[in-house]
Amino acid sequence: MSDTVNKVIKCRAAVAWSEKAPLSIEEISVDPPKAFEVRIKILKTALCHTDAYTLGGHDPEGLFPCVLGHEGAGIVESVGEGVTTVQPGDHVIPLYTPQCKECKFCKSPKTNLCGKIRLTQGQGLMPDGTSRFTCKGKTLFHFMGCSTFSEYTVVAEISVAKVNDKAPMDKICLLGCGVSTGYGAALNTANVEPGSTVAIWGLGAVGLAVAMGCKAAKASRIIGVDTNPNKKQYALEFGCTEFINPLDYKDKDFKDVIIEMTDGGCDYTFECIGNVNIMRTALEASHKGWGVSVIIGVAASGKEISTRPFQLVTGRTWKGCAFGGWKSRDSVPKLVEEYMNNTLPLDKFVTHQLPFEKINEGFDLLHSGECLRTVITCNE
Ligand SMILES: NC(=O)C1=CN([C@@H]2O[C@H](COP(=O)(O)OP(=O)(O)OC[C@H]3O[C@@H](n4cnc5c(N)ncnc54)[C@H](OP(=O)(O)O)[C@@H]3O)[C@@H](O)[C@H]2O)C=CC1
Ligand SMILES: N[C@@H](CCC(=O)N[C@@H](CSC=O)C(=O)NCC(=O)O)C(=O)O
Numbered sequence: 562m563s564d565t566v567n568k569v570i571k572c573r574a575a576v577a578w579s580e581k582a583p584l585s586i587e588e589i590s591v592d593p594p595k596a597f598e599v600r601i602k603i604l605k606t607a608l609c610h611t612d613a614y615t616l617g618g619h620d621p622e623g624l625f626p627c628v629l630g631h632e633g634a635g636i637v638e639s640v641g642e643g644v645t646t647v648q649p650g651d652h653v654i655p656l657y658t659p660q661c662k663e664c665k666f667c668k669s670p671k672t673n674l675c676g677k678i679r680l681t682q683g684q685g686l687m688p689d690g691t692s693r694f695t696c697k698g699k700t701l702f703h704f705m706g707c708s709t710f711s712e713y714t715v716v717a718e719i720s721v722a723k724v725n726d727k728a729p730m731d732k733i734c735l736l737g738c739g740v741s742t743g744y745g746a747a748l749n750t751a752n753v754e755p756g757s758t759v760a761i762w763g764l765g766a767v768g769l770a771v772a773m774g775c776k777a778a779k780a781s782r783i784i785g786v787d788t789n790p791n792k793k794q795y796a797l798e799f800g801c802t803e804f805i806n807p808l809d810y811k812d813k814d815f816k817d818v819i820i821e822m823t824d825g826g827c828d829y830t831f832e833c834i835g836n837v838n839i840m841r842t843a844l845e846a847s848h849k850g851w852g853v854s855v856i857i858g859v860a861a862s863g864k865e866i867s868t869r870p871f872q873l874v875t876g877r878t879w880k881g882c883a884f885g886g887w888k889s890r891d892s893v894p895k896l897v898e899e900y901m902n903n904t905l906p907l908d909k910f911v912t913h914q915l916p917f918e919k920i921n922e923g924f925d926l927l928h929s930g931e932c933l934r935t936v937i938t939c940n941e
């Protein structure tokens with residue numbers, strides 16, 4: 562048994578003291594896990610666009626000071642009373658979409674949105690309404706039920722997936738969010754069929770994982786759309802059959818470009834940016850009668866979508882997707898196995914690696930357009 566069990570752990574965390582400010586590496590105190598909670602030593606975490614979105618002050622649920630991060634992997638350090646499904650030493654991925662298996666959402670095959678702890682998670686707190694983090698006498702909020710930008714974190718038992726302990730943490734951490742989300746949006750939410758025509762707006766890690774999912778589903782045309790011309794090379798590498806840059810068609814309504822290219826529109830379209838104007842374009846570029854458009858991107862506070870209702874009357878469907886539609890505790894260990902047997906590539910998403918103290922450079926990279934994912938080493 563580790564000598565930290567039942568004790569407060571003092572460790573480094575990247576604290577977000579306020580929005581729009583760089584993270585600050587601080588010594589924080591991490592309390593022991595309470596009942597049905599798990600304390601995790603985080604080995605690796607990646608940065609997702611959603612961390613930047615919340616730090617940028619765009620998240621209506623953003624609370625500060627907090628410990629951000631939700632795309633991580635680590636080892637269970639200790640467990641609270643009543644925890645039965647994981648034990649110290651287990652390799653785990655924290656889950657921002659938990660799976661309690663008891664609530665009406667978990668019992669429904671129609672959704673992966675567990676409702677058990679969503680309220681307190683959105684309040685930046687553990688399920689009992691308190692925080693496990695303090696720093697310089699101040700309480701820090703949790704983030705998305707994960708807070709992986711720390712050497713140690715505490716999460717609910719229903720928010721951890723136990724995974725293969727042979728799997729490399731610097732790759733499988735990506736299954737905590739971006740890759741699982743994009744891949745599942747294609748396979749679960751859209752349920753893309755063989756021979757389909759698809760367009761994907763926004764070729765970051767999420768959009769490229771959609772492309773991978775569409776390729777796995779044997780779509781015949783996968784059109785990658787991004788304003789960054791450097792994304793062409795990634796588009797083709799991750800399964801797009803063609804790449805198109807809307808900035809090359811400034812004199813046209815871009816949805817018409819796609820509609821003309823595809824004889825009336827795509828069977829499936831995906832928005833992976835968080836831009837409500839593009840969400841409309843993606844819907845309207847889907848085919849009359851049967852087109853399905855999936856919103857994955859997270860839009861800034863106050864933004865709303867619109868279209869003419871006629872677009873829906875004439876048979877298009879607008880859908881949304883959180884965490885790829887995966888029932889998380891059941892599915893994430895299987896996705897790790899897919900990685901281990903080489904059916905779900907992760908390595909090529911990791912374009913940058915940084916030590917913990919350079920985490921702010923990871924945000925710069927995310928904004929630079931050069932990077933798909935930066936993986937941070939929290940503990941060796
Ligand atoms: N629903 C869910 O469960 C999840 C949602 N998300 C959300 O998904 C979105 C994508 O995340 P991620 O892949 O990490 O983000 P990235 O920022 O890495 O990728 C977004 C891409 O879109 C490009 N882009 C920006 N504006 C346009 C435009 N007008 N037209 C075409 N392309 C454009 C960007 O180009 P450039 O590089 O030049 O900026 C970039 O390549 C975010 O909104 C994120 O918050 C993420 C995970 C889960
Ligand atoms: N907090 C925001 C919405 C943020 C959001 O939509 N989050 C996604 C995951 S994004 C991951 O990188 C999600 O799963 N949402 C479902 C949920 O229950 O949070 C807001 O309040 O608008």
Ligand SMILES: [Zn+2]
Nearest residue numbers: 609611738739
């Ligand atoms: Zn994310």
Ligand SMILES: [Zn+2]
Nearest residue numbers: 661664667675
């Ligand atoms: Zn549930």
